[in-house]
Amino acid sequence: MSPLVRTLIHRLAASLVVLAGVSMLMFVVARVIPGDPARIALGPNATEAQVEALRRERHLDQPIPVQYWEYVREVARGNLGNSLYSNRPVRQDIAQYLPATLELIFAAAAMIVLIGIPVGVLSARYRRRLGDHLGRVGSIVGVSTPAFVWGVILQLVFAYFWRLFPIEGRLAASLPPPPPITGFFVIDSVLAGDGKTLIDSLHHLALPALALAMAGIGQTARLTRASMVETYRKPFIEMAHAYGFREARISNRYAFRPALVPVLTILGLDIAALLGNAFLVESVFGWPGLSRYGVEVILHKDLDAIVGTVLIIAAAFLVANIAVDLLVAVVNPRIRFAGGRA
Amino acid sequence: MSPASAATVNERKAAVLAVRSLSVTFQSPTGPFEALRNVTLHVRPGEKIGLVGESGSGKSTIARVVLGLLQEERDVAVSGSVRLGLREILGDQSFIRESRGDRVSMIFQDAVSALNPTFTIGDQFKEVLRRRNPTISTAAALRRARVALADVYLHEPDRVLGSYVFQLSGGMSQRVMIALALINDPDLIVADEPGSSLDVTVQARTLHLMNDLIGRRRTSVMFISHNLGVVREFADRVYVIYRGGIVEHATTAQLFADPRHPYTRALLAAIPRLDQRGIPDVPETIPGFADPLIEHEGCEEPSLASA
Amino acid sequence: MTWFADSPGWRAFRRDTMAMTGLTLVALVVLAALFADWIAPYPSHAGPIGDFGAMGAPPGGRFLLGTDTIGRDLLTRLIYAYRLSLEMAIVVLAIATPIGVVVGLLAGYLGPAWSYGLMRLTDVFLSIPPLVLAMSITGFLEPSAIHGMIAITAMWWPWYARLTYNLTRAERQEGYVVAAEIVGASLPHILFREILPNCMPSILTKMTVDVGFVILIASSMSFLGLGAQAPTPDLGSMVADGAKYMPDAWWLTVFPAIAILIVVMGFNLLGDGLREAADVAR
Numbered sequence: 001m002s003p004l005v006r007t008l009i010h011r012l013a014a015s016l017v018v019l020a021g022v023s024m025l026m027f028v029v030a031r032v033i034p035g036d037p038a039r040i041a042l043g044p045n046a047t048e049a050q051v052e053a054l055r056r057e058r059h060l061d062q063p064i065p066v067q068y069w070e071y072v073r074e075v076a077r078g079n080l081g082n083s084l085y086s087n088r089p090v091r092q093d094i095a096q097y098l099p100a101t102l103e104l105i106f107a108a109a110a111m112i113v114l115i116g117i118p119v120g121v122l123s124a125r126y127r128r129r130l131g132d133h134l135g136r137v138g139s140i141v142g143v144s145t146p147a148f149v150w151g152v153i154l155q156l157v158f159a160y161f162w163r164l165f166p167i168e169g170r171l172a173a174s175l176p177p178p179p180p181i182t183g184f185f186v187i188d189s190v191l192a193g194d195g196k197t198l199i200d201s202l203h204h205l206a207l208p209a210l211a212l213a214m215a216g217i218g219q220t221a222r223l224t225r226a227s228m229v230e231t232y233r234k235p236f237i238e239m240a241h242a243y244g245f246r247e248a249r250i251s252n253r254y255a256f257r258p259a260l261v262p263v264l265t266i267l268g269l270d271i272a273a274l275l276g277n278a279f280l281v282e283s284v285f286g287w288p289g290l291s292r293y294g295v296e297v298i299l300h301k302d303l304d305a306i307v308g309t310v311l312i313i314a315a316a317f318l319v320a321n322i323a324v325d326l327l328v329a330v331v332n333p334r335i336r337f338a339g340g341r342a
Numbered sequence: 343m344s345p346a347s348a349a350t351v352n353e354r355k356a357a358v359l360a361v362r363s364l365s366v367t368f369q370s371p372t373g374p375f376e377a378l379r380n381v382t383l384h385v386r387p388g389e390k391i392g393l394v395g396e397s398g399s400g401k402s403t404i405a406r407v408v409l410g411l412l413q414e415e416r417d418v419a420v421s422g423s424v425r426l427g428l429r430e431i432l433g434d435q436s437f438i439r440e441s442r443g444d445r446v447s448m449i450f451q452d453a454v455s456a457l458n459p460t461f462t463i464g465d466q467f468k469e470v471l472r473r474r475n476p477t478i479s480t481a482a483a484l485r486r487a488r489v490a491l492a493d494v495y496l497h498e499p500d501r502v503l504g505s506y507v508f509q510l511s512g513g514m515s516q517r518v519m520i521a522l523a524l525i526n527d528p529d530l531i532v533a534d535e536p537g538s539s540l541d542v543t544v545q546a547r548t549l550h551l552m553n554d555l556i557g558r559r560r561t562s563v564m565f566i567s568h569n570l571g572v573v574r575e576f577a578d579r580v581y582v583i584y585r586g587g588i589v590e591h592a593t594t595a596q597l598f599a600d601p602r603h604p605y606t607r608a609l610l611a612a613i614p615r616l617d618q619r620g621i622p623d624v625p626e627t628i629p630g631f632a633d634p635l636i637e638h639e640g641c642e643e644p645s646l647a648s649a
Numbered sequence: 650m651t652w653f654a655d656s657p658g659w660r661a662f663r664r665d666t667m668a669m670t671g672l673t674l675v676a677l678v679v680l681a682a683l684f685a686d687w688i689a690p691y692p693s694h695a696g697p698i699g700d701f702g703a704m705g706a707p708p709g710g711r712f713l714l715g716t717d718t719i720g721r722d723l724l725t726r727l728i729y730a731y732r733l734s735l736e737m738a739i740v741v742l743a744i745a746t747p748i749g750v751v752v753g754l755l756a757g758y759l760g761p762a763w764s765y766g767l768m769r770l771t772d773v774f775l776s777i778p779p780l781v782l783a784m785s786i787t788g789f790l791e792p793s794a795i796h797g798m799i800a801i802t803a804m805w806w807p808w809y810a811r812l813t814y815n816l817t818r819a820e821r822q823e824g825y826v827v828a829a830e831i832v833g834a835s836l837p838h839i840l841f842r843e844i845l846p847n848c849m850p851s852i853l854t855k856m857t858v859d860v861g862f863v864i865l866i867a868s869s870m871s872f873l874g875l876g877a878q879a880p881t882p883d884l885g886s887m888v889a890d891g892a893k894y895m896p897d898a899w900w901l902t903v904f905p906a907i908a909i910l911i912v913v914m915g916f917n918l919l920g921d922g923l924r925e926a927a928d929v930a931r
Contacts, residue, residue, distance in 0.1 A: 021770070021776075153906060235455040244442030276781050299874065317778055332460065337509065
C-alpha cells in the first residue's frame with residue numbers, strides 16, 4: 001500500500017472519530033439546555049398530550065445515552081430527523097440548500113488561491129518596495145474586516161452605486177434555473193449548454209464570492225509572503241542564485257514550491273472560515289444557501305435541523321482538510337514518501 | 343604537481359580570477375561594518391588556491407563577490423576590481439549573471455540543504471544544464487547527468503536522478519553537488535568548506551574524489567576552508583585571511599615550512615580539535631595579528647604589471 | 650519603567666510604523682470606551698430614544714457621523730458599541746484563556762493517555778468552523794449579548810489549549826522542569842510556577858490579537874441577530890440595521906463597518922508588533 005493511501009485511510013478514520021465527537025457534543029448541548037425540547041418544538045399552544053406524544057416518538061423520555069444511541073442509529077440510516085421550521089426531513093432541506101453554499105465556497109476558495117498566493121509571491125519578490133507595502137496593508141485590512149462588512153461595502157459600491165453587479169440572489173428572476181444535475185448553477189448551465197444562464201449566474205456569484213474570499217485572500221497573501229521570505233533565506237535558494245537560475249524562475253518554481261507547503265496547510269483553516277462566513281455573506285446577498293437556512297433554524301430553535309446542519313458543515317470541513325492534506329503531500333515529496341505529516 | 347610548474351605553463355595566460363583592492367562594507371542599523379579590506383588575490387588556470395581563516399573572517403564574502411551575488415544586495419558597498427578572465431565584473435552584473443552556473447560554479451558546504459527538497463535530483467541537473475544549453479532536451483540532459491553521476495561513483499544513477507535530496511545520504515548528496523558543479527565544465531569552481539558537514543572519513547573521501555575530477559579537467563578552484571589540514575592537502579597556494587584582510591600569501595609548501603605572520607603562526611600552533619571538525623582554537627587577539635600583508639617570494643600575480 | 654524604555658524590544662517596536670499605528674488605534678478605542686460618558690456627544694442616544702427632530706440626518710453639522718432613522722447620534726452609539734465590544738472580548742478571553750491554558754498544560758505535561766484524550770476533545774471543537782459552533786450554541790439559548798459571550802467562550806478555549814499544549818511539550822524537556830521534578834515539586838507548582846511563566850509571552854501576544862478577533866466574531870453574530878439585542882448599541886447589529894437603508898443612508902452602514910475595521914486592525918497590528926518586538930528582545 002502506498003504511503004499516500006495509508007495516510008488517506010488514517011485521516012479518514014481519525015475524521016470519523018472526530019465526527020462522532022461532534023455529534024455527541026452537539027447532542028449533549030442540545031439536550032442539556034434549559035427547557036423541554038418537545039415543548040420548545042411544538043410551541044406554547046400545543047396540548048400536554050401532543051407534547052407527550054412527541055417526547056415518546058423522539059425517545060426524549062429516555063436517558064441521554066439512549067437518546068444519543070437512537071439518534072446515531074437514525075443518522076446511520078441517513079435520517080437526520082425532521083425540521084420543525086420547514087416541516088420536512090432535515091436531509092431534504094440540506095440537499096436543497098447545500099449546493100448553493102458549496103458553489104459560493106468553491107468560488108471563494110478559487111479566488112483565495114488565485115489572488116492570495118500570487119499577491120504574496122510578488123510581495124516577497126519585491127519586498128520592501130511600494131507594491132509590497134501596499135500588499136501588506138491590504139492583507140491586514142482584508143484579515144481585519146468581517147465578511148459581512150465586505151459584503152455590505154461591495155454591495156454598496158458595486159451594486160447600488162455603480163450598478164455593475166446584481167444586488168442579490170443567484171439568478172435573475174426572468175431566468176429559470178438550469179436543470180439540476182450538480183446543483184451548481186455555473187456547472188449545470190454549462191452542462192445544459194445555456195450561455196445566458198451561465199453568464200448571469202457568474203454575474204450573481206462574483207460579489208458574494210469576493211466578499212467571502214477577502215479575509216482568506218489577505219491571510220493567504222500574508223502567509224505566502226512570510227513563507228517565501230523565509231524560503232529565500234534557505235541555502236538551496238542561494239545555490240539557485242549561484243548557479244544563475246533566472247529570478248522569475250526562482251520565485252515561481254524553486255522558492256515557490258517549498259514555500260507553498262505551509263500555505264496549503266493553513267488553507268484548511270481558511271476553509272473553516274469560509275464555511276462560517278458563508279452565513280454572513282448569504283445573509284447580505286440573499287443567497288439561498290444552507291447558511292440562511294441555518295440562521296432560520298437557529299432562530300426557531302429547530303434542534304434536529306441545527307444538529308444536522310452543524311454535522312454536515314463539520315463533515316464538509318473534515319473532507320476539505322483531507323483534500324488539503326493530499327494536496328500538501330503532492331507538493332511536498334517528503335510527505336509523499338514518508339507517509340504521515342512532516 | 344608543483345605550483346611552480348603550473349605557474350610556468352600558464353605564465354602568459356591571464357588569471358582565471360583576479361581580485362584587486364576589494365573592499366566590502368555592509369550598512370547595518372548599528373553603523374557600517376567593513377567585511378573586506380583591500381583584498382588582492384588571483385587564481386591561475388588549473389590552479390587550486392586555498393583561502394584560510396576563521397569563520398567571520400570574510401572568506402565567504404569573497405566567494406559571494408566572485409559569484410556576483412553580494413553586489414545584488416542592498417546596503418552593501420563594494421569597491422575595487424574583480425576580473426573573471428579578462429572581464430571586469432564589478433559595476434556591471436550582466437557578464438557574471440551569464441557566467442554563473444556556466445563558467446563559474448560553486449560547491450556548497452552542506453549539500454543536503456543546498457539541494458532543493460521539492461525537486462528531483464534529475465530536475466536540478468536539467469536546470470543547471472540549461473544554463474549552458476537552454477534548449478537541451480530532457481533525455482539529453484538526463485544522459486549527461488548519468489555520466490556525471492558515474493564520474494562521482496554513484497552507481498545507480500537512475501535511482502539517484504529520480505530521488506529527492508532527503509532520500510540520499512549526506513555523502514551521496516555531496517557527490518551530487520560536485521557532479522552539478524562540474525557538469526558545465528566551468529573555468530572556476532568556488533568550493534565553500536566542501537563537505538565540512540559530513541563526518542571526517544566521508545569528507546576525506548569526497549574531497550579526494552573532487553580533487554581527482556578537478557585535476558583531470560584542470561579546472562581552477564578557490565577553496566575556502568577553516569581547516570588547515572584540508573588546505574595543506576589540496577591547495578597549491580594559500581591566502582590567510584584575518585578580519586577581512588589578507589595577512590599572508592604563500593605557496594602551500596612555503597606557508598607550512600615558514601609561516602611568517604603572527605596570525606598564521608597562531609593558526610598553525612593551535613591544535614585542530616577533532617570534536618569541532620578541525621576548527622582551530624585560536625586566541626582572541628594578539629597585537630601582531632594586525633601586522634600588514636606578508637607575501638612570499640614568487641607568489642605575485644604574473645600578469646599584474648601588463649594588465 | 651526605564652528598563653522598558655531602553656529595552657531592545659521596545660526600541661524595535663517604536664521603529665515599527667505598523668505596530669505604532671496599531672497601538673494608537675487601540676489607545677483611541679480603549680479611551681473612547683472608558684470615557685464614553687464624557688466623550689460621547691449625546692450619551693442618552695445610547696438607549697432607545699433619539700432626537701425626533703433630526704431623524705436620518707446625514708454626517709456633518711450637529712451630528713458628526715449623522716443620525717439613524719430614529720434620530721440617534723451615530724458617533725455616540727459607536728462609542729458605546731466599542732464599550733460593549735471590549736467588555737465582551739475581555740470577558741471571553743478572561744474565561745477562555747485559563748480554561749484552554751489548563752487543558753493545554755495538563756495535556757502537554759501528563760502522560761500520553763491524558764494528552765490523547767484532551768487533545769481529541771480539543772479537535773472536536775476545532776473541527777467545527779468557529780462561527781458555526783458559536784451560532785449553534787446561541788441557537789439553543791436565547792440570542793443576547795451574554796449568551797453570545799458564552800458561545801464565543803466555548804469555541805475559543807480550544808485554540809489556547811492547542812497553543813499551550815505545543816509550548817508545554819517544548820518546555821517539559823528543559824532543565825529547569827527536570828530539576829523541579831527531581832526535587833519533588835508538586836504538579837501545580839511545576840505547571841503554574843515553572844512551565845506557565847515561560848509560555849506567557851506567546852499567550853499574551855495571542856490574547857492581544859484575539860481581542861480584535863473576538864470583536865470580529867461577536868459582531869458577525871450580532872449582524873445575524875444572534876448577539877446583543879436592540880436598543881443596545883452594537884457594531885454588528887448597527888451594520889445590519891443600516892444595510893436596510895442602503896444606499897440612501899449609506900453612513901448608517903459605512904461608519905459602523907469602518908469602526909469594526911479600526912478596532913480589529915488595531916489589535917491585529919499591535920499583536921504583530923508585540924510578537925516581533927519579543928523576537929528582537931530574545
